[in-house]
Amino acid sequence: MIAFLIYKTIICVCVFGLSLGVAAYSTWWERKFASFLQDRVGPDRAGPFGLLQPLADGGKMFFKEEIIPNVSNRFLFILGPSLFMITSLMTGAIIPWSKDVTIGGVVYPMQITDINIGILYLLGVASIGVYGIMIGGWASNNKFALLGAVRASSQMISYEIAMGISVIALIITTGGTLSLREIVAQQDAGLCNFVYQPLGFLIFFICALAETNRAPFDLAECESELVGGYHTEYSSMKLGLFLFAEYINMFVSSAIMAGFYFGGYNFPFAHEFYNAIGLAEGSWLISLIGFGCYFTKIFLFICLFMWVRWTLPRFRYDQLMNLGWKILLPLSLLNLAITVVVEYFRGNIHF
Amino acid sequence: MKLTSRSKVVSNKEQSFSESLYLPGIIKGMSITLSHLFKRRATVKYPDELRPMAGVYRGQHVLKRDDIGAERCTACGLCAVACPAEAITMESAERKKGEEGMYREEKYARIYEINMLRCIFCGLCEEACPKEAIFLTDKIVDTEYEREDFIYGKDKLVEKMTARIDVTKRQTKEVIEFKKLPGLKHNELFDGKSLNKGKKH
Ligand code: SF4
Ligand code: SF4
Numbered sequence: 047m048i049a050f051l052i053y054k055t056i057i058c059v060c061v062f063g064l065s066l067g068v069a070a071y072s073t074w075w076e077r078k079f080a081s082f083l084q085d086r087v088g089p090d091r092a093g094p095f096g097l098l099q100p101l102a103d104g105g106k107m108f109f110k111e112e113i114i115p116n117v118s119n120r121f122l123f124i125l126g127p128s129l130f131m132i133t134s135l136m137t138g139a140i141i142p143w144s145k146d147v148t149i150g151g152v153v154y155p156m157q158i159t160d161i162n163i164g165i166l167y168l169l170g171v172a173s174i175g176v177y178g179i180m181i182g183g184w185a186s187n188n189k190f191a192l193l194g195a196v197r198a199s200s201q202m203i204s205y206e207i208a209m210g211i212s213v214i215a216l217i218i219t220t221g222g223t224l225s226l227r228e229i230v231a232q233q234d235a236g237l238c239n240f241v242y243q244p245l246g247f248l249i250f251f252i253c254a255l256a257e258t259n260r261a262p263f264d265l266a267e268c269e270s271e272l273v274g275g276y277h278t279e280y281s282s283m284k285l286g287l288f289l290f291a292e293y294i295n296m297f298v299s300s301a302i303m304a305g306f307y308f309g310g311y312n313f314p315f316a317h318e319f320y321n322a323i324g325l326a327e328g329s330w331l332i333s334l335i336g337f338g339c340y341f342t343k344i345f346l347f348i349c350l351f352m353w354v355r356w357t358l359p360r361f362r363y364d365q366l367m368n369l370g371w372k373i374l375l376p377l378s379l380l381n382l383a384i385t386v387v388v389e390y391f392r393g394n395i396h397f
Numbered sequence: 398m399k400l401t402s403r404s405k406v407v408s409n410k411e412q413s414f415s416e417s418l419y420l421p422g423i424i425k426g427m428s429i430t431l432s433h434l435f436k437r438r439a440t441v442k443y444p445d446e447l448r449p450m451a452g453v454y455r456g457q458h459v460l461k462r463d464d465i466g467a468e469r470c471t472a473c474g475l476c477a478v479a480c481p482a483e484a485i486t487m488e489s490a491e492r493k494k495g496e497e498g499m500y501r502e503e504k505y506a507r508i509y510e511i512n513m514l515r516c517i518f519c520g521l522c523e524e525a526c527p528k529e530a531i532f533l534t535d536k537i538v539d540t541e542y543e544r545e546d547f548i549y550g551k552d553k554l555v556e557k558m559t560a561r562i563d564v565t566k567r568q569t570k571e572v573i574e575f576k577k578l579p580g581l582k583h584n585e586l587f588d589g590k591s592l593n594k595g596k597k598h
Binding site: 082083090354358 | 423430
């Protein structure tokens with residue numbers, strides 16, 4: 047029991063630290079990557095290659111004056127960013143980071159917890175995240191903030207539908223399991239799910255961009271129209287939490303995409319490779335290699351997010367809604383229909 | 398008249414089907430940004446890395462001293478008159494006996510101020526000066542916190558004997574030769590007692 051608790055604590059702390067660390071260095075990498083795309087150098091003054099920049103930014107955030115508007119609802123004003131942060135951290139709990147490690151005959155999964163309705167949990171927690179934005183924007187008692195919050199929440203809700211349907215198609219191909227652990231484990235041998243669900247992946251990716259409020263869907267914080275959007279009134283570390291949580295969201299959705307569609311910690315010919323260098327199943331080294339592989343995929347996805355952001359201009363709001371309801375929703379339904387037919391003929395569905 | 402070879406005729410034709418899919422356009426745009434990932438960075442890391450400057454770069458002014466260290470400026474005010482930005486002010490004083498080593502001429506500038514916020518670094522003061530006293534250098538004017546600090550007095554403008562500033566690049570060979578001609582006042586040297594005419598060539 048004690049060993050179990052210690053193991054769970056360690057893995058919780060690791061995932062927590064990993065999320066925060068990756069989010070912090072995403073801010074650095076975002077600026078670096080953006081400047082590379084624009085033929086610039088980017089931050090390079092703080093430490094080698096500007097690696098201490100996130101610390102400097104964090105320090106700056108903490109020392110900024112903290113302003114809570116008089117006319118705002120104080121409790122909700124503080125609750126908003128906290129809720130947003132908590133929900134984005136919570137989504138990391140069900141991601142299977144790597145293969146199980148066996149120590150002394152006991153199997154330790156590299157995952158905080160495996161819920162058999164993992165995907166539902168994911169969608170549920172992600173939609174609670176909207177409350178953080180909504181509450182924060184509403185409690186600011188500022189028109190721009192409120193409009194930003196309304197935009198953010200309607201956008202998230204609209205895109206969640208297409209996302210949900212593309213996930214249903216994925217679940218059909220993976221044989222009806224809702225557990226992330228099993229979805230990733232199924233791709234261990236054979237092809238990754240992307241091969242069966244290319245259209246589903248495209249829809250999921252576009253929706254993930256919208257869900258994380260990243261460009262070209264960052265209408266919630268569209269400077270030219272809404273000042274800062276839902277975080278107009280926020281300052282100091284509360285603003286920092288909003289921005290930070292967005293990066294965590296990006297990290298987690300990259301992890302989910304890599305796990306759902308690209309095999310997570312698996313890579314082609316993994317078993318042959320492990321056999322060739324003589325590693326037994328359950329060794330911590332296999333786990334480490336798997337984690338490295340997963341992390342590379344996540345990193346590539348984060349780069350893709352950034353690449354999109356620094357290339358595409360922002361949508362107009364009506365275009366955004368058109369895309370969500372008139373294009374992505376029918377497209378995801380079509381994808382679902384095709385998947386059902388194909389799976390029926392492959393013999394995976396029985397009526 | 399065509400001003401550029403890259404101009405295009407704007408048309409309002411309807412989007413074609415492939416355009417309305419956006420994906421080709423998106424892929425094209427993304428490949429353009431990706432190609433920039435491997436291009437040369439345009440940044441010059443300024444304080445660590447300096448661009449080569451022209452010898453005649455017009456930066457902060459210097460009030461030159463002559464070879465023995467006397468100030469050349471005689472407070473004639475021609476620079477102030479020439480200045481289009483009215484950035485220069487000065488106050489003159491008469492040279493006392495025994496100050497010949499400090500001031501070349503009988504009249505000198507007691508106060509000489511240039512307002513660096515007004516100055517447009519045109520170099521007309523340099524051109525106007527009959528005494529080879531004021532030159533612009535390639536030093537860039539420092540930033541300050543207060544407006545008053547941009548009014549540079551003699552303490553900042555007059556050349557230090559320990560750190561002489563070479564301005565020969567600012568003068569053409571002909572000018573330098575001409576300046577060596579005897580009989581020109583600013584070529585006279587003070588040897589402790591009296592002024593000597595410059596050597597004949
Ligand atoms: S450089 Fe031009 S503007 Fe500046 S002090 Fe000389 S004459 Fe005036
Ligand atoms: S710098 Fe030259 S032009 Fe200006 S007052 Fe002095 S001698 Fe005259």
